[in-house]
Amino acid sequence: MDDVNRQKDRIAVIGAGLMGHGIAQVFALAGHPVRVYDAQPAALDSLRDRIAANLDQLGIARGAEKLVSGHADLGEAVSGARFVFEAALEKLEVKQAIFADLVRLAEPDALLASNTSVIPIGRIAEGLDTRHRILGTHWWNPPYLIPLVEVVGAADTAPDAVETMIGLLASVGKTPVHVRKDVAGFVGNRLQHALWREAIAIVADGIADAETVDTVVKSSFGLRLAVLGPIENADLVGADLTLDIHNVVLPHLNRSPDPSPYLKQLVEDGRLGMKSGHGFRVWTPQQAAALRARVLHHLKTTATSHLGGLNGGAGRDDS
Numbered sequence: 650m651d652d653v654n655r656q657k658d659r660i661a662v663i664g665a666g667l668m669g670h671g672i673a674q675v676f677a678l679a680g681h682p683v684r685v686y687d688a689q690p691a692a693l694d695s696l697r698d699r700i701a702a703n704l705d706q707l708g709i710a711r712g713a714e715k716l717v718s719g720h721a722d723l724g725e726a727v728s729g730a731r732f733v734f735e736a737a738l739e740k741l742e743v744k745q746a747i748f749a750d751l752v753r754l755a756e757p758d759a760l761l762a763s764n765t766s767v768i769p770i771g772r773i774a775e776g777l778d779t780r781h782r783i784l785g786t787h788w789w790n791p792p793y794l795i796p797l798v799e800v801v802g803a804a805d806t807a808p809d810a811v812e813t814m815i816g817l818l819a820s821v822g823k824t825p826v827h828v829r830k831d832v833a834g835f836v837g838n839r840l841q842h843a844l845w846r847e848a849i850a851i852v853a854d855g856i857a858d859a860e861t862v863d864t865v866v867k868s869s870f871g872l873r874l875a876v877l878g879p880i881e882n883a884d885l886v887g888a889d890l891t892l893d894i895h896n897v898v899l900p901h902l903n904r905s906p907d908p909s910p911y912l913k914q915l916v917e918d919g920r921l922g923m924k925s926g927h928g929f930r931v932w933t934p935q936q937a938a939a940l941r942a943r944v945l946h947h948l949k950t951t952a953t954s955h956l957g958g959l960n961g962g963a964g965r966d967d968s
């Protein structure tokens with residue numbers, strides 16, 4: 650199809666891994682042509698097949714994958730793109746090198762976004778020209794099922810870059826939120842890892858075993874979390890009760906600035922979790938597969954309304 654006739658902005662994605670291919674899928678399903686670059690050619694070879702397999706799994710007709718093309722040349726991938734999403738490795742030096750190239754190779758008015766999980770955007774953009782167009786877009790896995798994207802403006806990001814990005818993400822059915830300070834972990838991962846630190850401390854201190862910790866969460870407040878945020882919950886029970894509880898419990902919560910020695914020991918012992926069959930808990934391949942299927946089923950059933958509007962652009966070709 651001729652570029653001039655396209656209604657939707659071209660998107661570029663850097664990194665064709667777990668997140669990159671899923672981000673490409675979201676935009677392709679909304680009718681955007683997407684070019685994907687990866688340093689490993691093998692990741693590009695399987696790109697369309699992985700997207701097609703996701704569509705099959707979601708019960709969405711194939712076609713959108715044809716709007717996604719793999720490019721082994723970064724300049725070619727970002728040519729003509731109005732938005733660039735970086736989803737390469739979570740290593741500061743890799744991201745800094747990629748953004749140095751993007752500033753040079755991308756269109757002068759293109760917005761350049763990093764999908765870093767926890768690295769402040771200002772660190773990635775440090776010393777680069779045109780920092781006004783560099784920002785964070787923190788998607789969640791899988792990007793085509795989890796609605797949220799945290800949009801992070803760094804100190805030098807132009808406010809209209811944040812606004813434009815929020816508009817784009819909303820237009821493809823995401824739930825973008827504006828994170829107002831460029832802090833490590835943004836909002837979601839700060840909250841999530843505050844919980845994980847305490848969960849690991851409870852196991853390490855022998856208060857409960859790993860399975861019990863997970864049962865406590867899944868069978869109690871975890872059930873409410875999708876419809877009741879922590880601040881809503883505090884207001885629900887009352888600020889006075891929340892204060893009484895905090896007065897007693899906060900001094901006893903883990904506040905270590907370092908990862909738990911228990912966690913470090915697991916890694917040292919090669920107990921890496923499902924990928925090695927043993928982490929905090931023991932996992933057979935069947936148990937690991939069942940857990941993945943359970944999570945996918947849950948997300949599919951809770952995110953159906955989100956999926957509903959995303960099939961509009963399927964079927965066009967971007968070869």
Ligand SMILES: NC(=O)c1ccc[n+]([C@@H]2O[C@H](COP(=O)([O-])OP(=O)(O)OC[C@H]3O[C@@H](n4cnc5c(N)ncnc54)[C@H](O)[C@@H]3O)[C@@H](O)[C@H]2O)c1
Binds near residue numbers: 664667
């Ligand atoms: N996996 C998650 O749940 C998740 C969630 C939110 C954010 N993130 C973040 O998204 C980013 C990508 O994570 P992922 O899970 O998709 O990783 P991944 O390992 O699945 O994919 C990374 C891809 O980047 C490619 N790559 C490596 N160096 C590159 C370079 N210099 N240029 C271009 N491509 C390069 C790799 O070949 C690989 O295909 C990370 O910053 C990660 O922290 C991950």
